[in-house]
Amino acid sequence: MSLLDYFRISKAGTASLAKERLQILVAHERSSRNQPSYLPQLQKELLEVIRKYVNVEQDAISVNFEQDENQETLELNIVLPDYHARNT
Amino acid sequence: MARIIVVTSGKGGVGKTTTSAAIAMGLAKKGHKTAVIDFDVGLRNLDLIMGCERRVVYDFVNVINGEASLNQALIRDKNCNLLYILPASQTRDKDALSQEGVGKILEELSKDFKYIVCDSPAGIEKGAHLAMYFADDAFVVTNPEVSSVRDSDRMLGILASKSRRAEQNEEPIKEYLLLSRYSPDRVKLGEMLSVDDVQEILSLHLLGVIPESKSVLNASNSGTPVILDEKSDAGQAYADIVARYLGEDKPHRFIDEKKGLFGKFFGSK
Numbered sequence: 040m041s042l043l044d045y046f047r048i049s050k051a052g053t054a055s056l057a058k059e060r061l062q063i064l065v066a067h068e069r070s071s072r073n074q075p076s077y078l079p080q081l082q083k084e085l086l087e088v089i090r091k092y093v094n095v096e097q098d099a100i101s102v103n104f105e106q107d108e109n110q111e112t113l114e115l116n117i118v119l120p121d122y123h124a125r126n127t
Numbered sequence: 128m129a130r131i132i133v134v135t136s137g138k139g140g141v142g143k144t145t146t147s148a149a150i151a152m153g154l155a156k157k158g159h160k161t162a163v164i165d166f167d168v169g170l171r172n173l174d175l176i177m178g179c180e181r182r183v184v185y186d187f188v189n190v191i192n193g194e195a196s197l198n199q200a201l202i203r204d205k206n207c208n209l210l211y212i213l214p215a216s217q218t219r220d221k222d223a224l225s226q227e228g229v230g231k232i233l234e235e236l237s238k239d240f241k242y243i244v245c246d247s248p249a250g251i252e253k254g255a256h257l258a259m260y261f262a263d264d265a266f267v268v269t270n271p272e273v274s275s276v277r278d279s280d281r282m283l284g285i286l287a288s289k290s291r292r293a294e295q296n297e298e299p300i301k302e303y304l305l306l307s308r309y310s311p312d313r314v315k316l317g318e319m320l321s322v323d324d325v326q327e328i329l330s331l332h333l334l335g336v337i338p339e340s341k342s343v344l345n346a347s348n349s350g351t352p353v354i355l356d357e358k359s360d361a362g363q364a365y366a367d368i369v370a371r372y373l374g375e376d377k378p379h380r381f382i383d384e385k386k387g388l389f390g391k392f393f394g395s396k
Binding site for chain 1 (some may be wrong): 273318325328329
Protein backbone atom coordinates (compact mmCIF):
# COMPACT_ATOMS: atom_id res chain seq x y z
CA MET A 40 0.00 0.00 0.00
CA SER A 41 1.50 3.29 -1.02
CA LEU A 42 1.47 6.42 1.08
CA LEU A 43 -1.13 7.89 -1.24
CA ASP A 44 -3.48 4.99 -0.62
CA TYR A 45 -3.06 5.45 3.06
CA PHE A 46 -4.21 9.05 2.84
CA ARG A 47 -7.06 8.09 0.60
CA ILE A 48 -8.36 5.55 3.06
CA SER A 49 -8.01 7.84 6.04
CA LYS A 50 -9.92 10.51 4.17
CA ALA A 51 -12.55 8.02 3.08
CA GLY A 52 -13.45 7.84 6.73
CA THR A 53 -14.47 11.46 7.15
CA ALA A 54 -17.60 11.53 5.00
CA SER A 55 -18.92 8.34 6.55
CA LEU A 56 -18.05 9.69 9.97
CA ALA A 57 -19.98 12.85 9.16
CA LYS A 58 -22.97 10.79 8.12
CA GLU A 59 -22.87 8.66 11.21
CA ARG A 60 -22.59 11.67 13.54
CA LEU A 61 -25.40 13.46 11.75
CA GLN A 62 -27.73 10.48 11.86
CA ILE A 63 -27.35 10.18 15.62
CA LEU A 64 -27.63 13.92 16.22
CA VAL A 65 -30.59 14.46 13.92
CA ALA A 66 -32.49 11.52 15.39
CA HIS A 67 -31.89 12.89 18.86
CA GLU A 68 -32.89 16.44 17.96
CA ARG A 69 -36.00 15.25 16.16
CA SER A 70 -37.20 13.26 19.13
CA SER A 71 -36.72 16.18 21.49
CA ARG A 72 -38.31 18.59 19.03
CA ASN A 73 -41.77 17.13 19.44
CA GLN A 74 -41.63 16.91 23.18
CA PRO A 75 -43.61 19.25 25.37
CA SER A 76 -41.50 21.99 26.89
CA TYR A 77 -42.25 20.93 30.48
CA LEU A 78 -40.49 17.60 30.05
CA PRO A 79 -37.01 18.49 31.42
CA GLN A 80 -38.55 20.15 34.48
CA LEU A 81 -40.84 17.16 35.03
CA GLN A 82 -37.88 14.83 34.85
CA LYS A 83 -35.94 16.92 37.35
CA GLU A 84 -38.76 17.10 39.87
CA LEU A 85 -39.58 13.42 39.56
CA LEU A 86 -35.97 12.60 40.28
CA GLU A 87 -36.07 14.75 43.41
CA VAL A 88 -39.18 13.00 44.71
CA ILE A 89 -37.84 9.53 44.03
CA ARG A 90 -34.54 10.38 45.66
CA LYS A 91 -36.35 11.10 48.91
CA TYR A 92 -37.09 7.41 49.13
CA VAL A 93 -34.59 5.60 46.96
CA ASN A 94 -31.00 6.44 46.30
CA VAL A 95 -30.98 6.44 42.52
CA GLU A 96 -28.49 7.88 40.08
CA GLN A 97 -29.06 10.97 38.00
CA ASP A 98 -29.51 8.88 34.87
CA ALA A 99 -31.71 6.25 36.45
CA ILE A 100 -34.81 7.98 35.20
CA SER A 101 -35.86 8.32 31.62
CA VAL A 102 -38.95 10.17 30.56
CA ASN A 103 -40.13 9.51 27.04
CA PHE A 104 -42.82 11.31 25.25
CA GLU A 105 -44.30 9.66 22.20
CA GLN A 106 -46.91 10.80 19.86
CA ASP A 107 -48.82 9.00 17.16
CA GLU A 108 -52.00 9.85 15.36
CA ASN A 109 -54.32 8.71 18.09
CA GLN A 110 -52.61 9.30 21.37
CA GLU A 111 -49.77 10.84 23.30
CA THR A 112 -47.87 8.60 25.66
CA LEU A 113 -45.70 9.66 28.54
CA GLU A 114 -43.44 6.82 29.52
CA LEU A 115 -41.55 6.92 32.78
CA ASN A 116 -38.77 4.48 33.39
CA ILE A 117 -36.98 4.24 36.73
CA VAL A 118 -34.18 1.80 37.25
CA LEU A 119 -33.81 0.91 40.92
CA PRO A 120 -30.44 -0.23 42.17
CA ASP A 121 -31.14 -3.73 43.50
CA TYR A 122 -28.72 -3.59 46.38
CA HIS A 123 -29.36 -0.06 47.69
CA ALA A 124 -33.04 -0.33 47.18
CA ARG A 125 -33.26 -2.86 49.96
CA ASN A 126 -31.00 -0.93 52.32
CA THR A 127 -32.46 2.55 52.19
CA MET B 128 -53.41 33.06 -6.59
CA ALA B 129 -49.67 33.11 -6.42
CA ARG B 130 -47.55 30.27 -5.19
CA ILE B 131 -45.24 31.43 -2.39
CA ILE B 132 -41.81 29.83 -2.27
CA VAL B 133 -39.43 30.35 0.62
CA VAL B 134 -35.73 29.80 0.06
CA THR B 135 -34.36 28.84 3.44
CA SER B 136 -31.56 26.94 5.17
CA GLY B 137 -31.01 28.00 8.76
CA LYS B 138 -27.28 28.26 8.20
CA GLY B 139 -25.75 31.29 6.53
CA GLY B 140 -23.56 31.28 3.45
CA VAL B 141 -24.99 28.16 1.83
CA GLY B 142 -26.42 29.98 -1.21
CA LYS B 143 -29.91 31.19 -0.33
CA THR B 144 -29.66 34.51 -2.11
CA THR B 145 -27.87 32.99 -5.10
CA THR B 146 -30.67 30.41 -5.27
CA SER B 147 -33.46 32.96 -4.81
CA ALA B 148 -32.07 35.12 -7.61
CA ALA B 149 -31.57 32.15 -9.91
CA ILE B 150 -34.93 30.48 -9.46
CA ALA B 151 -36.88 33.75 -9.56
CA MET B 152 -35.17 34.56 -12.85
CA GLY B 153 -35.77 31.02 -14.08
CA LEU B 154 -39.49 31.14 -13.32
CA ALA B 155 -39.83 34.54 -14.97
CA LYS B 156 -37.89 33.36 -18.02
CA LYS B 157 -40.38 30.52 -18.32
CA GLY B 158 -43.12 33.12 -18.71
CA HIS B 159 -44.42 33.36 -15.15
CA LYS B 160 -44.73 36.75 -13.57
CA THR B 161 -42.52 36.49 -10.51
CA ALA B 162 -41.60 38.67 -7.55
CA VAL B 163 -38.57 38.03 -5.38
CA ILE B 164 -38.47 39.54 -1.90
CA ASP B 165 -35.45 40.08 0.32
CA PHE B 166 -36.38 39.39 3.96
CA ASP B 167 -32.93 40.16 5.32
CA VAL B 168 -33.67 43.54 6.86
CA GLY B 169 -30.47 45.36 7.75
CA LEU B 170 -28.27 43.06 5.66
CA ARG B 171 -29.85 43.16 2.25
CA ASN B 172 -27.94 41.60 -0.61
CA LEU B 173 -30.47 40.34 -3.09
CA ASP B 174 -30.37 43.74 -4.85
CA LEU B 175 -26.63 43.29 -5.34
CA ILE B 176 -26.93 39.73 -6.67
CA MET B 177 -29.70 40.85 -9.03
CA GLY B 178 -27.66 43.86 -10.12
CA CYS B 179 -30.27 46.47 -9.22
CA GLU B 180 -28.58 47.97 -6.15
CA ARG B 181 -28.47 51.44 -7.66
CA ARG B 182 -32.15 51.46 -8.50
CA VAL B 183 -33.43 50.91 -4.97
CA VAL B 184 -35.58 53.85 -3.89
CA TYR B 185 -38.17 52.34 -1.58
CA ASP B 186 -38.03 49.04 0.24
CA PHE B 187 -40.11 46.35 1.92
CA VAL B 188 -40.38 48.25 5.22
CA ASN B 189 -41.45 51.45 3.46
CA VAL B 190 -44.34 49.53 1.93
CA ILE B 191 -45.32 47.91 5.24
CA ASN B 192 -45.32 51.32 6.91
CA GLY B 193 -47.37 52.87 4.12
CA GLU B 194 -44.56 55.24 3.11
CA ALA B 195 -44.56 53.91 -0.44
CA SER B 196 -46.87 51.85 -2.59
CA LEU B 197 -45.95 48.38 -3.68
CA ASN B 198 -45.61 49.57 -7.26
CA GLN B 199 -43.19 52.28 -6.20
CA ALA B 200 -41.01 49.82 -4.32
CA LEU B 201 -40.96 46.96 -6.84
CA ILE B 202 -37.97 47.10 -9.19
CA ARG B 203 -38.43 45.61 -12.63
CA ASP B 204 -35.51 43.42 -13.57
CA LYS B 205 -33.31 44.67 -16.40
CA ASN B 206 -33.00 41.23 -18.01
CA CYS B 207 -36.55 40.01 -17.78
CA ASN B 208 -39.67 42.14 -17.70
CA LEU B 209 -41.72 39.49 -15.88
CA LEU B 210 -39.43 39.64 -12.87
CA TYR B 211 -39.70 42.16 -10.03
CA ILE B 212 -37.51 42.64 -6.98
CA LEU B 213 -38.66 43.94 -3.62
CA PRO B 214 -35.54 44.92 -1.69
CA ALA B 215 -35.15 44.74 2.08
CA SER B 216 -34.57 47.84 4.11
CA GLN B 217 -30.91 48.45 4.85
CA THR B 218 -31.34 50.96 7.66
CA ARG B 219 -34.06 49.60 9.91
CA ASP B 220 -33.61 46.88 12.45
CA LYS B 221 -35.17 43.49 11.95
CA ASP B 222 -38.19 44.23 14.12
CA ALA B 223 -39.45 46.51 11.38
CA LEU B 224 -41.20 43.54 9.78
CA SER B 225 -44.52 42.46 11.21
CA GLN B 226 -46.52 39.35 10.44
CA GLU B 227 -49.55 41.43 9.61
CA GLY B 228 -47.58 43.75 7.34
CA VAL B 229 -45.87 40.90 5.50
CA GLY B 230 -49.19 39.09 5.12
CA LYS B 231 -50.80 42.13 3.56
CA ILE B 232 -48.00 42.62 1.05
CA LEU B 233 -48.00 38.96 0.04
CA GLU B 234 -51.75 39.06 -0.39
CA GLU B 235 -51.51 42.12 -2.60
CA LEU B 236 -48.69 40.58 -4.66
CA SER B 237 -50.68 37.36 -5.00
CA LYS B 238 -53.29 39.12 -7.08
CA ASP B 239 -50.82 40.05 -9.77
CA PHE B 240 -48.00 37.52 -9.60
CA LYS B 241 -47.77 33.82 -10.33
CA TYR B 242 -44.80 33.11 -8.08
CA ILE B 243 -43.44 34.95 -5.05
CA VAL B 244 -39.95 33.93 -3.98
CA CYS B 245 -39.04 34.83 -0.39
CA ASP B 246 -35.30 35.02 0.23
CA SER B 247 -34.91 34.17 3.90
CA PRO B 248 -32.14 35.53 6.10
CA ALA B 249 -29.96 33.02 7.95
CA GLY B 250 -30.91 31.99 11.45
CA ILE B 251 -34.31 31.30 12.95
CA GLU B 252 -35.12 34.81 14.12
CA LYS B 253 -37.99 37.03 13.07
CA GLY B 254 -36.92 37.66 9.48
CA ALA B 255 -36.46 33.95 8.80
CA HIS B 256 -39.72 33.17 10.55
CA LEU B 257 -41.69 35.68 8.50
CA ALA B 258 -40.04 34.58 5.25
CA MET B 259 -41.32 31.02 5.72
CA TYR B 260 -44.58 31.73 7.58
CA PHE B 261 -46.82 32.22 4.54
CA ALA B 262 -45.02 29.79 2.23
CA ASP B 263 -46.61 27.07 0.11
CA ASP B 264 -43.30 25.54 -0.92
CA ALA B 265 -39.91 25.55 0.77
CA PHE B 266 -36.61 25.23 -1.06
CA VAL B 267 -34.19 24.05 1.59
CA VAL B 268 -30.69 24.96 0.45
CA THR B 269 -28.13 22.65 2.02
CA ASN B 270 -24.39 22.15 1.64
CA PRO B 271 -22.98 18.63 1.97
CA GLU B 272 -21.46 19.52 5.30
CA VAL B 273 -22.45 18.64 8.88
CA SER B 274 -23.51 22.02 10.25
CA SER B 275 -25.56 22.87 7.17
CA VAL B 276 -27.38 19.52 7.23
CA ARG B 277 -28.12 19.85 10.91
CA ASP B 278 -29.45 23.39 10.52
CA SER B 279 -31.58 22.32 7.56
CA ASP B 280 -33.15 19.63 9.70
CA ARG B 281 -33.88 22.22 12.38
CA MET B 282 -35.47 24.42 9.73
CA LEU B 283 -37.65 21.51 8.58
CA GLY B 284 -38.95 21.20 12.13
CA ILE B 285 -39.84 24.88 12.13
CA LEU B 286 -41.54 24.67 8.73
CA ALA B 287 -43.63 21.78 10.00
CA SER B 288 -44.73 23.44 13.21
CA LYS B 289 -44.52 27.24 13.01
CA SER B 290 -45.84 28.07 9.56
CA ARG B 291 -49.27 29.41 8.72
CA ARG B 292 -50.18 26.11 7.10
CA ALA B 293 -49.17 24.25 10.25
CA GLU B 294 -51.00 26.63 12.54
CA GLN B 295 -54.18 26.48 10.51
CA ASN B 296 -54.03 22.73 10.02
CA GLU B 297 -53.78 23.02 6.27
CA GLU B 298 -51.83 20.79 3.96
CA PRO B 299 -48.18 21.17 5.04
CA ILE B 300 -45.58 23.19 3.16
CA LYS B 301 -44.02 21.18 0.33
CA GLU B 302 -40.34 20.83 1.10
CA TYR B 303 -37.63 20.38 -1.49
CA LEU B 304 -33.92 19.76 -1.10
CA LEU B 305 -31.45 21.84 -3.12
CA LEU B 306 -27.97 20.51 -2.47
CA SER B 307 -25.47 23.22 -3.34
CA ARG B 308 -21.68 23.52 -3.53
CA TYR B 309 -21.48 19.83 -4.41
CA SER B 310 -18.14 18.36 -5.47
CA PRO B 311 -18.58 14.91 -7.04
CA ASP B 312 -14.79 14.44 -7.02
CA ARG B 313 -14.61 14.89 -3.28
CA VAL B 314 -17.62 12.64 -2.75
CA LYS B 315 -15.84 9.95 -4.75
CA LEU B 316 -12.82 10.30 -2.48
CA GLY B 317 -15.02 9.93 0.55
CA GLU B 318 -14.29 13.48 1.68
CA MET B 319 -17.79 14.84 1.29
CA LEU B 320 -21.29 13.67 2.15
CA SER B 321 -22.98 12.31 -0.95
CA VAL B 322 -26.38 13.38 -2.20
CA ASP B 323 -27.72 10.01 -1.06
CA ASP B 324 -26.30 10.53 2.42
CA VAL B 325 -27.93 13.94 2.78
CA GLN B 326 -31.22 12.68 1.41
CA GLU B 327 -31.16 9.72 3.74
CA ILE B 328 -30.62 11.99 6.74
CA LEU B 329 -33.13 14.68 5.81
CA SER B 330 -35.60 12.47 3.89
CA LEU B 331 -36.46 15.26 1.52
CA HIS B 332 -37.48 15.28 -2.11
CA LEU B 333 -34.39 16.25 -4.12
CA LEU B 334 -35.10 19.08 -6.52
CA GLY B 335 -31.54 19.37 -7.72
CA VAL B 336 -27.83 19.37 -7.07
CA ILE B 337 -25.86 22.55 -7.76
CA PRO B 338 -22.17 21.80 -8.23
CA GLU B 339 -19.45 23.90 -6.66
CA SER B 340 -18.76 26.31 -9.48
CA LYS B 341 -16.66 29.31 -10.34
CA SER B 342 -19.58 30.70 -12.26
CA VAL B 343 -21.43 31.56 -9.03
CA LEU B 344 -18.81 34.11 -7.97
CA ASN B 345 -18.57 35.41 -11.53
CA ALA B 346 -22.31 35.92 -11.54
CA SER B 347 -22.40 37.74 -8.23
CA ASN B 348 -19.42 39.88 -9.25
CA SER B 349 -21.37 41.13 -12.20
CA GLY B 350 -24.81 41.23 -10.60
CA THR B 351 -26.46 38.73 -12.94
CA PRO B 352 -28.27 35.67 -11.59
CA VAL B 353 -26.13 32.63 -12.40
CA ILE B 354 -29.01 30.95 -14.24
CA LEU B 355 -28.43 33.46 -17.07
CA ASP B 356 -24.97 31.96 -17.56
CA GLU B 357 -26.41 29.16 -19.62
CA LYS B 358 -23.03 27.62 -20.39
CA SER B 359 -22.11 27.21 -16.75
CA ASP B 360 -22.78 24.05 -14.77
CA ALA B 361 -24.41 25.96 -11.90
CA GLY B 362 -26.57 27.89 -14.36
CA GLN B 363 -27.74 24.66 -15.98
CA ALA B 364 -28.32 23.09 -12.58
CA TYR B 365 -30.65 25.94 -11.63
CA ALA B 366 -32.42 25.77 -14.99
CA ASP B 367 -33.05 22.06 -14.35
CA ILE B 368 -34.33 22.84 -10.87
CA VAL B 369 -36.83 25.37 -12.19
CA ALA B 370 -37.96 22.95 -14.89
CA ARG B 371 -38.40 20.12 -12.37
CA TYR B 372 -40.30 22.40 -10.02
CA LEU B 373 -42.65 23.25 -12.87
CA GLY B 374 -43.25 19.56 -13.45
CA GLU B 375 -40.85 18.79 -16.29
CA ASP B 376 -39.08 15.48 -16.18
CA LYS B 377 -35.35 16.19 -16.08
CA PRO B 378 -32.84 13.55 -15.04
CA HIS B 379 -30.48 14.67 -12.30
CA ARG B 380 -27.08 15.92 -13.38
CA PHE B 381 -23.86 17.06 -11.70
CA ILE B 382 -23.98 14.16 -9.25
CA ASP B 383 -21.17 12.19 -10.88
CA GLU B 384 -17.68 13.35 -11.68
CA LYS B 385 -17.08 15.16 -14.89
CA LYS B 386 -15.34 12.89 -17.30
CA GLY B 387 -13.53 12.87 -20.57
CA LEU B 388 -13.57 15.54 -23.23
CA PHE B 389 -16.88 17.00 -22.20
CA GLY B 390 -15.52 17.82 -18.79
CA LYS B 391 -12.34 19.27 -20.20
CA PHE B 392 -14.13 21.61 -22.55
CA PHE B 393 -17.15 22.58 -20.52
CA GLY B 394 -16.08 21.98 -16.96
CA SER B 395 -15.80 24.84 -14.53
CA LYS B 396 -12.45 23.77 -13.17
